[in-house]
Amino acid sequence: GQNIDQPTEMTATEGAIVQINCTYQTSGFNGLFWYQQHAGEAPTFLSYNVLDGLEEKGRFSSFLSRSKGYSYLLLKELQMKDSASYLCTLGGSNDYKLSFGAGTTVTVRA
Amino acid sequence: NAGVMQNPRHLVRRRGQEARLRCSPMKGHSHVYWYRQLPEEGLKFMVYLQKENIIDESGMPKERFSAEFPKEGPSILRIQQVVRGDSAAYFCASSPQSTNEKLFFGSGTQLSVL
Numbered sequence: 001g002q003n004i005d006q007p008t009e010m011t012a013t014e015g016a017i018v019q020i021n022c023t024y025q026t027s028g029f030n031g032l033f034w035y036q037q038h039a040g041e042a043p044t045f046l047s048y049n050v051l052d053g054l055e056e057k058g059r060f061s062s063f064l065s066r067s068k069g070y071s072y073l074l075l076k077e078l079q080m081k082d083s084a085s086y087l088c089t090l091g092g093s094n095d096y097k098l099s100f101g102a103g104t105t106v107t108v109r110a
Numbered sequence: 111n112a113g114v115m116q117n118p119r120h121l122v123r124r125r126g127q128e129a130r131l132r133c134s135p136m137k138g139h140s141h142v143y144w145y146r147q148l149p150e151e152g153l154k155f156m157v158y159l160q161k162e163n164i165i166d167e168s169g170m171p172k173e174r175f176s177a178e179f180p181k182e183g184p185s186i187l188r189i190q191q192v193v194r195g196d197s198a199a200y201f202c203a204s205s206p207q208s209t210n211e212k213l214f215f216g217s218g219t220q221l222s223v224l
Contacts, residue, residue, distance in 0.1 A: 040220075041217055042215040043201070045213070045214075096158050096205070098213065100152035100153040101152050
């Protein structure tokens, strides 16, 4: 099985940086995803890490360390629209079976 | 270019009734996945279908739940004799091939069982 841990809530101010940490325990996975989900809406893909290291995509960056069972999502220059839940997600050996964490709700304040 | 369409967005059923949730994948996508999100929990995989075939239903409860993806029309997730514990958000995702890269999710159906 897979066990994914991430903080439940985080609050930050507009323009700031927030780092959402994710630790996991698993017998194996192909890659680690981060999804964004606004309340009542579909999860949308943010990033995918297969190899260790940092993947940067605009204001969002994601990091993976397989040896440490650790990932983080970095959100820079926070905007009000970034208020959402962020889901740390493992892609299993069966490629279509994603294992989602419970999500971190980020609240951006003016 | 419509995304994954799910309907209804909200569905209210009384205990013992049947719930039918529909999902139309993105154009050109022949692979459909259903996930369930219970309150305060992460999304959980239920079933993976291709046209007219169930590929993997290992995440779906053995009783009362069934899924289909006919040759024509949307994929249907059917829950018979609903109970309060079935109350959840049910999300459908699609992909053009069997891959977990960039699954495209619908907005979900919120099922409430009274």
